[in-house]
Amino acid sequence: MRFLGYTLANEAETPTEPPSPDIYEKMGAFVEEATKAGVIVATGGIAPTSEGAKIALKDGEFTVVDGPFVEAKELVGGWALMECRDRDEAIEWSKRFLSVLGAGEVRVRPCM
Numbered sequence: 001m002r003f004l005g006y007t008l009a010n011e012a013e014t015p016t017e018p019p020s021p022d023i024y025e026k027m028g029a030f031v032e033e034a035t036k037a038g039v040i041v042a043t044g045g046i047a048p049t050s051e052g053a054k055i056a057l058k059d060g061e062f063t064v065v066d067g068p069f070v071e072a073k074e075l076v077g078g079w080a081l082m083e084c085r086d087r088d089e090a091i092e093w094s095k096r097f098l099s100v101l102g103a104g105e106v107r108v109r110p111c112m
Contacts, residue, residue, distance in 0.1 A: 003090040
């Protein structure tokens with residue numbers, strides 16, 4: 001069963017400095033372990049909304065609005081597509097991820 005785990009971001013509070021070398025090393029080891037275990041299918045971060053676009057279709061007409069999207073309250077910051085036995089396993093891997101990160105919040109949702 002596949003699950004999407006994602007972190008939330010606030011563009012106004014996005015750090016300007018990259019994570020420490022220690023965090024990079026720990027996160028690299030975690031991702032390698034999760035990949036070897038067959039849990040991580042794909043993972044990545046999301047660029048700021050200023051680099052994105054919003055596409056809508058209404059009454060047969062498309063509109064495209066370039067970012068940034070100031071009205072966005074919660075933004076996806078990073079994501080991982082996981083292959084897990086069940087929701088409980090996805091939660092356990094997400095807890096391990098947060099332990100490496102040190103703080104934050106992950107949302108986990110089944111993929112249909």
